[in-house]
Amino acid sequence: MTSDVWLPFHADEIKGLPESLDYRFWDGGQEFPADPADCVFYVVPYMKPPAVGRRPMAEMTSLRAVQTLSAGVDHVQPGLKSLRPGVQLCNARGVHEASTSELALALILASLRGIPDFVRAQDKGEWRSGFRPALADKSVLIVGYGSIGSAIEDRLVAFEVARVARVARSERTTARGPVHPLTELPALLPEADVVVLSTPLTDSTRGLVDADFLARMKDGALLVNVARGPVVDTKALLAELDSGRLTAALDVTDPEPLPLGHPLWQAPGVLISPHVGGPTSAFLPRAERLLVKQLNRFVNREPLGNVVLTTGT
DSSP, rough: OOOOOEESOOOGGSSSOOOSSSEOOSSSSSSSOOGGGEEEEEEEOSSHHHHHHHHHGGGGGTEEEOOOOOOOTTTTTGGGGGGOOOOOOOTTTTTSSSHHHHHHHHHHHHHHHHHHHHHHHHHTTTOOOOOOOSSSTOEEEESOOOOHHHHHHHHHGGHHHHHEEESSSSSEEEEEEEEEEGGHHHHGGGGOOOOEEOOOOOOTTTTOOOOOHHHOOOOTTTEESSSSSGGGHHHHHHHHHHHTEEEEEEESSSSSSOOOTTTHOTTTTEEOOOOOOOOOHHHHHHHHHHHHHHHHHHTTTOOOOOOEEETTT
């Protein structure tokens, strides 16, 4: 029976991995570390083009689990059709909450307080003072209230916001209050000063932020996207930015990477970071803890955590 595990990290650098497995280091290079047919547990290389991570999957005929190191799994899902039934796909819930929620707050604060303008003025040696909006007393709407959305609210508490409204695919109640279903978004959008997107990319969220969604946002509101670029209709957002009615802070874009000369680069009122919500010093220790936990469960035939779907079901 094969026991190969493909890891994008060197196994000898991770404490606590079960010794009964054979670890093969592969971080997306051209050469495979072993026969893909012998791989039973595949950890997808992190921050590589989607086609790279999917490349060996069709040959992984013994595969039992695919583990991503990202919260989203949309980049590997096209490769699932080549896998045998019963393969479990697991995401990295618990790995990116700290980093992504930090960035969401950084983008909100930088946009509201005008940090990009200060940096540009500093480059010119100019002292530009002025009155800026605060996050305090603002109403914030979080669209996509999973573990990352919850972590964003954890960090908002310290900033004396007036209200946090929460939206997810389905309605539920949390210790902090109700989570509204997506169907209630139209009624919630006009009340929000800041709208934060932290939803996964699915068929139901692709293009969710369209012209109608944006038109319902109040004048002067800020849109923050730490989810996926295609959640937002770029053309519709550009129209609102160009009019000056809305502002935006985007860690993800559509297209991505944003090409040279794209109008988003020069749109008024937009702050762009190059998809850096996850890759920080907080990533590696949390990713290693996840892999140790998952692989020990795997060898002990215990249920894996973070299972998003199982092929063939």
